Amino acid sequence: MKKELLLASALVGTLGLSGVAQAADMSWSGHTRNGVTWTDTDEGADALMTGGQQSSLTVSLSQVTDGGTTIATGFDVTNENDAATDSSGLTFTFNSGVKLDVIEAGAAYATQLAAVPSAAGEQGVGGTSTNSAPTGLTYANANDLVGFELHSAADAFGVDGLKLGVSASFNGDAAATTSTHSVENSFSVGASYVTTAGDTSVTVGGGFFQADTIATDATSDTQSTAMSIAAVTGDLTIGLGYASGAYLKDNTTTDQQVTGVSVTTAGVKYVSGDLTFNLGFASGEGTDSDLGSVATAASGDSYEQTAASVGYAIASGVSATIGYSDRSRSTENTASPTTSGTSWYIGADVSF
Amino acid sequence: MKKNSLTPLILLVSLFIVSCSSSDKEKKDTSDLYAKSQTRGEIIDRSGTLFRAGSDKKAMQRQMDDANNRLISGGGLFGKKGGISILGLGGNDSGVQTSMGMPINPYLWKGSLETVDFMPLISADPFAGIILTDWYSSGDSLGERCKVNIFIKGVDLKSQNLKVNSFCQKLNPDNIWIDQPIVADNNIQLENAIFNKAKKYRLAIN
Numbered sequence: 001m002k003k004e005l006l007l008a009s010a011l012v013g014t015l016g017l018s019g020v021a022q023a024a025d026m027s028w029s030g031h032t033r034n035g036v037t038w039t040d041t042d043e044g045a046d047a048l049m050t051g052g053q054q055s056s057l058t059v060s061l062s063q064v065t066d067g068g069t070t071i072a073t074g075f076d077v078t079n080e081n082d083a084a085t086d087s088s089g090l091t092f093t094f095n096s097g098v099k100l101d102v103i104e105a106g107a108a109y110a111t112q113l114a115a116v117p118s119a120a121g122e123q124g125v126g127g128t129s130t131n132s133a134p135t136g137l138t139y140a141n142a143n144d145l146v147g148f149e150l151h152s153a154a155d156a157f158g159v160d161g162l163k164l165g166v167s168a169s170f171n172g173d174a175a176a177t178t179s180t181h182s183v184e185n186s187f188s189v190g191a192s193y194v195t196t197a198g199d200t201s202v203t204v205g206g207g208f209f210q211a212d213t214i215a216t217d218a219t220s221d222t223q224s225t226a227m228s229i230a231a232v233t234g235d236l237t238i239g240l241g242y243a244s245g246a247y248l249k250d251n252t253t254t255d256q257q258v259t260g261v262s263v264t265t266a267g268v269k270y271v272s273g274d275l276t277f278n279l280g281f282a283s284g285e286g287t288d289s290d291l292g293s294v295a296t297a298a299s300g301d302s303y304e305q306t307a308a309s310v311g312y313a314i315a316s317g318v319s320a321t322i323g324y325s326d327r328s329r330s331t332e333n334t335a336s337p338t339t340s341g342t343s344w345y346i347g348a349d350v351s352f
Numbered sequence: 353m354k355k356n357s358l359t360p361l362i363l364l365v366s367l368f369i370v371s372c373s374s375s376d377k378e379k380k381d382t383s384d385l386y387a388k389s390q391t392r393g394e395i396i397d398r399s400g401t402l403f404r405a406g407s408d409k410k411a412m413q414r415q416m417d418d419a420n421n422r423l424i425s426g427g428g429l430f431g432k433k434g435g436i437s438i439l440g441l442g443g444n445d446s447g448v449q450t451s452m453g454m455p456i457n458p459y460l461w462k463g464s465l466e467t468v469d470f471m472p473l474i475s476a477d478p479f480a481g482i483i484l485t486d487w488y489s490s491g492d493s494l495g496e497r498c499k500v501n502i503f504i505k506g507v508d509l510k511s512q513n514l515k516v517n518s519f520c521q522k523l524n525p526d527n528i529w530i531d532q533p534i535v536a537d538n539n540i541q542l543e544n545a546i547f548n549k550a551k552k553y554r555l556a557i558n
């Protein structure tokens with residue numbers, strides 16, 4: 001039998017199949033978001049109405065080797081975040097289900113976090129760089145371009161529903177500075193577990209992230225421990241997440257270190273036919289100081305938001321969103337009315 | 353602030369994860385379980401969102417926005433799978449199975465049948481994606497026989513949708529067939545042979 005098996009493989013080789021160019025996948029995909037946002041701050045000034053247009057266009061390329069390994073890459077022709085061309089590194093997906101991202105890879109803990117429902121849309125009163133309170137569970141993300149993220153196959157270690165991840169980035173040759181922050185090396189581990197209980201599916205995920213800085217003045221590093229849980233039962237999804245740690249941030253004069261960071265998120269999503277209702281809450285706090293300086297209790301910043309949205313599926317790839325948010329911020333333990341207030345959004349998303 | 357001294361540890365952990373994850377060749381199908389997973393990674397994979405966000409927080413938010421839009425609206429403008437194929441290469445061509453009325457990948461099906469065409473078949477169900485062969489002995493090894501079970505589990509042409517189990521027996525002096533230990537390499541060789549034939553058919557059609 002083994003001879004026959006070998007023959008089958010040999011036949012493939014004899015016919016030259018393993019030597020011919022294999023089918024490649026090459027595709028365009030993209031996303032646009034257009035809408036109008038009204039913001040009304042607590043300071044009492046006139047409400048502001050702004051139009052928003054964002055778009056991204058990506059070329060994705062992939063190839064499957066004879067051994068079944070998929071090699072994928074791509075680049076953004078335009079990027080809605082910075083309007084710049086941006087490459088996507090390389091992704092290898094092996095037969096075993098293990099996936100490896102290299103170059104500009106993500107952080108493992110963020111990949112494995114359970115997504116906590118939150119309002120869709122662009123609503124929200126903008127903040128300033130002086131407020132250092134985190135707004136989400138992934139506040140700590142900061143990787144160098146040179147790095148990897150390794151995703152385990154499904155059911156890691158033979159445990160149904162378990163996935164693991166590890167990531168790291170390396171910039172050990174970067175020149176040290178005194179008070180200008182930049183990531184040197186970073187690493188992260190993450191894990192997620194999904195299981196069912198009756199009609200309910202429960203996902204628990206989280207992990208740890210750590211990054212060093214090149215700034216010699218800094219007396220703390222970026223690090224975060226994050227965990228979240230999401231439960232889906234029928235059309236209802238409920239989620240809760242928490243993260244804590246510290247991080248470093250750019251600032252206009254001297255870069256800053258933010259310690260005593262904690263952030264809590266909670267949310268509910270309900271789908272009814274073409275309508276999707278989201279309700280989310282986020283609360284974060286942290287204490288900032290210049291790199292190397294001792295933070296004082298008087299320099300605490302906080303952020304709190306309650307937001308809701310209704311999405312309507314218009315057609316395949318097209319949805320409309322109406323969103324509302326109520327944000328409050330305090331900087332240096334003092335309420336910040338210019339960066340607090342309510343906001344509405346109406347717009348549409350188109351993906352292809 | 354300080355040099356990261358844990359890099360070697362990370363690499364070791366990586367190797368450990370790879371080895372432990374890839375060794376479980378006989379695990380059951382838990383795709384239904386992951387279809388409900390709410391991790392960021394699973395949601396993005398499920399949605400068909402193709403662009404990578406790296407660690408940039410804004411890009412990650414856009415990535416999730418795009419994924420959520422695709423999930424609530426049933427996909428992209430041009431169908432469930434993300435993006436549109438350029439120059440007719442690859443892309444959505446695994447959807448050919450729809451016109452054939454088969455819920456499995458037709459290339460994997462055809463490649464499987466051709467790979468085991470030297471063996472007698474007990475059953476070949478294209479709707480369940482199952483091919484079962486009868487016991488087969490080659491002419492120069494009459495004291496050994498084998499059979500093969502092939503499972504095609506999805507519509508996409510990818511290795512995860514193909515599973516081969518081979519079983520062999522040897523005749524002992526008392527003329528009783530004795531089960532032999534399963535050789536995982538044989539299964540992998542068969543899977544590779546089938547997969548290569550399937551890719552050949554897809555290339556021919558394109």
